[in-house]
Amino acid sequence: MYDVTAIGELLIDFAARDTDAAGYPTMKANPGGAPGNFLAALSKYGLRTAFLGKVGTDAFGGLLINTLKEAGIETKGIRQDSSVFTTLAFVTFDAGGDRSFSFARKPGADTQLSFEELDLELIDQAKVFHFGTLSLTDEPVRAATKRAVEYARKKGGWITFDPNLRLPLWNTPDEAREQILWGLSQADVVKISDEEAEFLWGITDEEKAAEKLQKEFGVKLSMVTMGPRGAYLSNEKAAARAACPRVMPVDTTGAGDIFGGSAVAWLLKSGKAPEELDEKELAAMGAFASTAASLSTEMPGGIPSIPSEEAVLKKLRGSEAV
Numbered sequence: 001m002y003d004v005t006a007i008g009e010l011l012i013d014f015a016a017r018d019t020d021a022a023g024y025p026t027m028k029a030n031p032g033g034a035p036g037n038f039l040a041a042l043s044k045y046g047l048r049t050a051f052l053g054k055v056g057t058d059a060f061g062g063l064l065i066n067t068l069k070e071a072g073i074e075t076k077g078i079r080q081d082s083s084v085f086t087t088l089a090f091v092t093f094d095a096g097g098d099r100s101f102s103f104a105r106k107p108g109a110d111t112q113l114s115f116e117e118l119d120l121e122l123i124d125q126a127k128v129f130h131f132g133t134l135s136l137t138d139e140p141v142r143a144a145t146k147r148a149v150e151y152a153r154k155k156g157g158w159i160t161f162d163p164n165l166r167l168p169l170w171n172t173p174d175e176a177r178e179q180i181l182w183g184l185s186q187a188d189v190v191k192i193s194d195e196e197a198e199f200l201w202g203i204t205d206e207e208k209a210a211e212k213l214q215k216e217f218g219v220k221l222s223m224v225t226m227g228p229r230g231a232y233l234s235n236e237k238a239a240a241r242a243a244c245p246r247v248m249p250v251d252t253t254g255a256g257d258i259f260g261g262s263a264v265a266w267l268l269k270s271g272k273a274p275e276e277l278d279e280k281e282l283a284a285m286g287a288f289a290s291t292a293a294s295l296s297t298e299m300p301g302g303i304p305s306i307p308s309e310e311a312v313l314k315k316l317r318g319s320e321a322v
Contacts, residue, residue: 002074003047003268004160005126007118007148008035008135009110010053010068010078011087012060013253015300025092029060030253030301031067032089033110034132034164037254037302041261041292043072044306047268050074050122052148054113054141056086061109071303077119084109091253103169111138115147123152128264132164136179149186158274161187162260163196173199184217189267189274191223191260210234221267221274223286225259225293227252233263233286238279242286244294245315254302259293262312291315 013032016025039049051073055061057080064086068075087108092100105111113135123129129152135145152159163180170176177200184190190213197209210222210232224232230243266285267274277285292312299305307315 001048002050002122002126004039004042004128004130004264005050005052005077005122006035006039006130007052007113007145008132009033009087009108010036010051010055010064011089011105011108011110012064013301014088014090015251015253016092017300027090028300031064031303032253032301033064033087034134034162034254034257035130036064036068036073037257037306038130038162038261038264039073040068040071040303041258041306042265045262045265045269045309047265048074050077050126052077052113052118052122054079054081054109054117056080056084056109057082058086060086060088067303074122077122079113079117081109081112084112087111101166101168103166105169107138110135111141113144114140115144118144118148120151123148124155126152126157127268128158128160130160130162130264131183132162133176133180133183134164134166134169136183137169142179146182153186158188159186160189160191160260160264162191162257163193163200164256165193165196165199184213184219187217187219189221189223189264190217190219191225191256191263193256194224194226197224206232207234207239210239221277223260223263223289225256228294230290231259231286233282235275235277235282237275238277238282240279240283240286242283242290244290245318247294247298249297251300251305252297253300254305255293255297257302258296258306259289262292263289287316288312
């Protein structure tokens, strides 16, 4: 049995580490892809996870599979394809550590996954099925993802969703909006950023965004992240805010994914359904996830930056003492 199975992109993040006088960056390769980061956080905190995706037969594809294995993620659902190259993302940073993305994905291996290639036993055996919208940008992976979500829903597990908006990967903003809205309509648990809520609806109030998710889309647990301002968590029963501890960020790559994975790990360990959490429990879940995500920004990369549970709890105890 698995706690969470995810479908989606697995790629290499090339992150800028220095820039020469002409403006050309020196890049460091890190394992990446939002679903992989999400699952790695869950695995870090003791949950059993599995991945459905595709990489190339190139060196990067092999590295990514080995990285997920080392993170404790089941990789038998990852296909390798010699006809396409593993997707690459090039990440540059501004003075505050915020990112800009450029992608080598025309097509990337992750977009070429078909439904027939999915190991459906990994969905059959999972309590939760997770997806994001980067696997909805292109065919055949769009159809594969939608059929996998339908399959998982029929099995009765929870569906978790992260919009993970990356506009450069979409043909138009309207197409991105259409597919994100479809994803929201399928989900029990949603992690969405304040920027994504503004993109979708022009809403800048996190409480109104959470209310919209619950009333219009039937989401059972809404988690609106606001970068260093923390997060707002809400279900029909209660709501709570979570603050981020003070950190010295060097790379925010994967922080949102790590928030999502940490929150879902806390939720599954609680033994409660998303709609059953009370205010105190929502606050505790938000505090754990916000702290894990914040600590991750002090290290480069996504998967390599996930802090240990001991480090998160220690930081939480320190914050409570202040």
